[in-house]
Structures are given as C-alpha cells and as structure tokens.
Amino acid sequence: MGIKGLAKLLSDEAPDCIREVPLSSLHGRKIAVDASMAIYQFLIAVRSGGPNAAAMMLTNADGDTTSHIQGIFNRTIRFITEGIRPVYVFDGKPPQFKSGELLKRREKRLKAEEALKAAAESGDIEEQDKQSKRLVRAGTKENEDCKRLLSLMGIPVINAPCEAEAQAAALARSGKVYATATEDMDALTFRTPIQVRKMTFANASKSDIQQINYDKALLGLGVSHDQFVDLCILLGCDYCETIRGIGPKTALRLIKEHGNIETILKHINREKYVVPESYEPMEAREREKAENRKKKEEEQDTDDEEEEGGSRKGDDTEEKEEDEELIPVYIEARRLFNSHEVLPDSAIDLKWKECQPEPLKTFLVDEMGFNPERVASSIEKLQKAFKATSKPQARMDSFFAVKSNPELDAKRAAKRKAEAEAAKSSKKGAGKKGGTGGGFNKKR
Amino acid sequence: MFEARLTQGKVFKQLIEALKDLVQEANIDCTDDEMSIQAMDNSHVALVAVCLRSGGFDHFRCDRPISLGFNATNMGKILKCAGNDDIITLKAEDEGDSLALVFESPSQDRIADFELKLMDIDSEQLGIPDTEYKCTIQMPSGEFQRIIRDMQVLGDTLAISCTKEGVKFHVEGDLGVGNVLIRQNNTAEKEEDRVLIEMEEPVELTFALRYLNFFTKATSLGPTVILSMSPDVPVVVEYPIGETGHIKYYLAPKIDEDED
16 A cells, blocks of 8 residues: 555655656666556556446456456557566565554455445445445456466566565666556655656556656655655554654654654653554553553452453463564564565566467457457557567667756755645645545555 | 857757757756757657857857756747848846847848747756767768668668678668668768768667657758767767857667667
8 A cells, every 4th residue: 555645745855856757758668567556556447337327347248357457458558669668566475464454454345345335225326436446356366367468468477475566676676677667655665766656648648657766765855764664664554553643744853853763762752642552562561461460459359250260361371472572563564674575586587578469369359358359459559569669779878877966956856846835825725626636546 | 147149040040940859848058168958858769969169159158157948849939030041149147037039130120039938947967978989970961861761761770880891771661671881982072072981890780760860850050960880889970060069969779689
C-alpha cells in the first residue's frame, strides 16, 4: 500500500526530486514494472457499463475476468512503441510481518461485501459501483494469466521471492533497469534510484509521467537513508502501526531532531502521542505482568471459582514461553526495508524476444474472447514496434554527463514551491471542488 | 541588460528554423563573449548546440550572464514577421520576463518590434568534452540534405560507414535497399563543393533517419557540413555559420543489443 503521505511530503519539502516528464523521455530505458499494482489498477479501472448501470468487469464467455489482460496487453504495446523495455515483477509471498496489515485489509473487504449487499437491495448504483471496486482482488489466476500473456509477448517476467517493489528496486539499484514503475511510494524506501509514477496513459495525447529521484529526495528532506526509512515507518508503512498523533510534518521534524525512532521514543510527550504497544513489547509485557500479578492478588483475596483459576494457569504457562526477547515492530520493519529477500542479480536474465503471434492469438481470441481483428492489429503493432526498437537507440546522457547547476536548481525549487502554494490557496478559494477525483493513487 | 544587433538578421531566423522541429523549448544563454543555445529533444536522443560569438554582431552587450527560456515554435512565429534582409536586434532586461525583438528594414523605413514572453525551462545541460574523432567528413550541405531525403524513402535507419573508399550511406527497408557512396574530391573549383575525408580508422554507425532529417533543416545556414564520427559515440553534424559561429547536432547511435 505504500507509505502514507510520503508523496505529499516530498512535493512540499523536496519539490526538486519530483519531475513531470513526457513519456517519450524514457525512450530506450528499461523499466521494472510492479505487476501486481498494475493488474490491480486494471481490475478496478477497466470496466464496461455506463453511468446508469453498475459497471461490470470485462469478462469472456466463461465469465472469467479479462480486464487485466486487456490492460496489460495494451499498456505493454504502448511501452514498446515508445521504445521502453518493460520487465514485469510479480509479488511472491507476503512477508510474515505484513500479516497484520493483510488482516486489516481482509476486514475491510468483509465490510465492503456487506455494504455492497445493502446497496444492491436499496438499488443505489453509485454505492454499488464504489463497493464492488473495493472488492476487487488480484488473485493467483489473474497473476498467472498475465504471466502467460507476457511470456507470449516476449516480455521478461520476474517472480519476486517476496515483495515486488523490493525486487524492482533491487534491479534498479544494480543498474539492470533504469527505474521502478509503481504507484507505491515504498519503492523509494527500498532505495530505487528512480521511481516512475502515473504511468496510466489514460489520455494518449497528454502522457506526462512523474519521475522521483531518490538521491534528490534525501537531499531535499535533509536526511540520511536510515533516517528516511525511520521517517517512512513513522508516516505509516505496510509493516507496522504508527505513533498516533504524529503527522508527516511532525515526523520529519522529529527525525531531523532526534535521528531515529529509538531516540524519539525517549523524548516525545507520552500524553500527546500514543505509542503503540508493539513499539515497546518488552515494556508492554512488563506492564501486563504487573497488572496480572495485581489482579491475581486481588482475585486470591476474593477467592475465585475453580474454573477461572484453571484458565489462569494456562495464561501463566504461555507467559513463561514468551519470555524470550521481543523485538519492537519498527526494528522489524526497518529490517524488511533494508534487507528484503530478493533474487540475486545472477539469477536474473532480462531478454526481450519477439512475440509469438499464433499462440498469442489463440490465447486472446479463443480463451479470452477478444475481438480477432483488434487482436490481429495489436499484434501487428507490437511486431512493428519491436522491430523498430530491435536495435535500441542509445541516449545522449549515456555519453555526456549532466552539468550540475545548483544555483538554478535552487531557484527552480523555490519557484515551484511558491507556485504550489499559490495553487493550493486558489483551490481553497474555489471551495475544494472535485479535489478528490478518481485517481489511481487514492484507490488502494 | 542584454542587447545584440545582427545586421544579417536572416542568420538568427534560420537558426530558430533549424531547431524548432527538434526541440520545443530551449534557453538562450548569453555571456559577454557569446550567445549560445543547448537543448535536447524530448527523448534525449539528439542534442543541438548553437554558438554565435559576440564578434559576429554589430553590437553586443551583456552585463551579466543571462538565460532566456523560449518556446521555439512561438519564437519562429515572431521571426516569420522579419524580412530576410532585416536587421534584427534582441533585447532583454536582467530580471525581465520577455525578450524584445526589433526588425529594421535595410533602408530604415520600416521598424517593427515584438515581445516574446519568456519561460523558465527545466532542462538538463550536458557537458560536452572536446574530443578527437576518428573520421571527419566535410561535404556540401546540399549534397548531405539530398542523401538524407533520398534514403528516407526506403527506410528509417541509416548506416554511415567511412572507409578508404569514401563514405557509404546504406539503408534497408520493406521495399528494398539503397546505397550512396561519396568519394573524396579535393579538386573542385569552388571550395565549398569539395569533399574532404580525414580518417584514422574505419567507422560504421547506425542512426535513426528521422533525426538526421531534422538536422538538414540547417542547410540554409552554410554551404558545407562536417560530420565527425568515432565508434560507439554520437555523431556530430556541424554547420559552420560564416566566421561567427556554428550549429552542431549530436545524435546517439543505435546500438547492437549484444554489446549492451
């Protein structure tokens, strides 16, 4: 799900690291795409049905969803046409540590399911639509479909042992690819040198994408990598809870002031900020033990019933088993960000091959029920684009180094910030209309 | 304060024409001894570098270095209003947000002035080192333009190879194959008609014709063009502008995947 509020914090505090560039500026680059994120986006966005009916997912004759196939197919062709070489990275098993977050998501699903039922009964189409989007899930079948499609198209696919963002970031770090393409901001926490966002191309004519530079982000925030990771944990990541009451601005200030979460915990005002127990499991257990002991004493005084005494005995043994050292969650999260399980470089071979038109046609037309003419023309487009880029075009910046111009950079950053503020205030004046339009970023 | 007066206004007009198809926006950087432009196309495959030395102007004043960001299409539109014989004067204030262009007819009986709004351009400047190239080819710019035009009919990728025999341009496409061989010719009567080839070792490079075609828009700026090539680095296509400066185009070659 990414890091809460990091995109906004970066655009406020380190505007220099974010650049809006045309898609064509990625010409000749290799990009690692977070496949799970992309599939998810398509499952939500690619739907049929007008405003009067509840939008339905695209399906084939058997009723299997094909939205994601449609989306991945077209987007990949677009990539190749632009001279970009994508490699899709799929999520492996979720880190054990994420189970808390996953549990929360499951609860949300259940809630959405109920809401959907209620909406269907009352006939509220808009609500129905909204809730059914919340129910979308990219399962194993969807992933397998896409892998098959991509391999038929000649696009390399990587199965990450763990999280896809971590694997993609590792690829970018080792120079195998140029950037990580995902909406999830935690790609930056995994130290991808460059992250690319907004690769949605909803509008073909205006295809600006957002490029975030990791080094410039650190420079702009004025923190080291370790501090950045701690900052992300405080903002809210997938792996653990946050300290209630600390927002993005405060988090950045505290990190700059104290350096790391341990020191922050020592110094912050406990009245104002609620530190979750999982941050201090040892202390929490001590407290619990003390309370239990107290309770026990009280109970012994009042001489309890037999049954309860029995169950208490059970508690006691558990407690003893747990007596090993407990690690605070933020340290675990830190470890996940810094040494995530990824495939070694040597195990990765990125090869872009020509697509296999016949099996591809069989798959898309016969199995997925796509329109044969459209598929044929798309395949032709893909073949042509592949041929045109078979001798990849080198880029200017691989020969000549970029001249740094700090004075100009600073000037621009200041200007952009001023502009952003002006835009903000004018938006407020307009009564915040349509400020939260349907963007992908907000969906998850 | 920046002010520059160019009797041959045509040169500036043609310069903008020569880059407006390749780049949308660029900065004119002025210092006290030259006016220069460096810009890349959107996909960062080609780069154009213009230099006009202050000596080439009738009057040149630049109190402190200044960067004037402009939209090439809009600049072109304004320069359309200048006659070919007009004297062009450029003026800009240090902290101003517009560039004044004054066009005077040769007989001084018509004076037009325009203002072009400037913009902040977020572009990366590349440091280009002076390099010795393995092959340098000087040839008539019109001849080069013709070759590019002819080759484009057949395909979109051009191989340029320089050997002892001469320079060979080779294209392959769906409808067939095309070759043009240009031999050394240092006896032509006019100096600009000569073809001079200096070669240390043979070089062969492959390029996208689309970009080379953009480069030939500079043909009107001078009678000769100089191509400089070394293995695996960008080609330089240089059009000298009289004694006063040059426009140089750099184009990254296409590479074989295996070497990658």
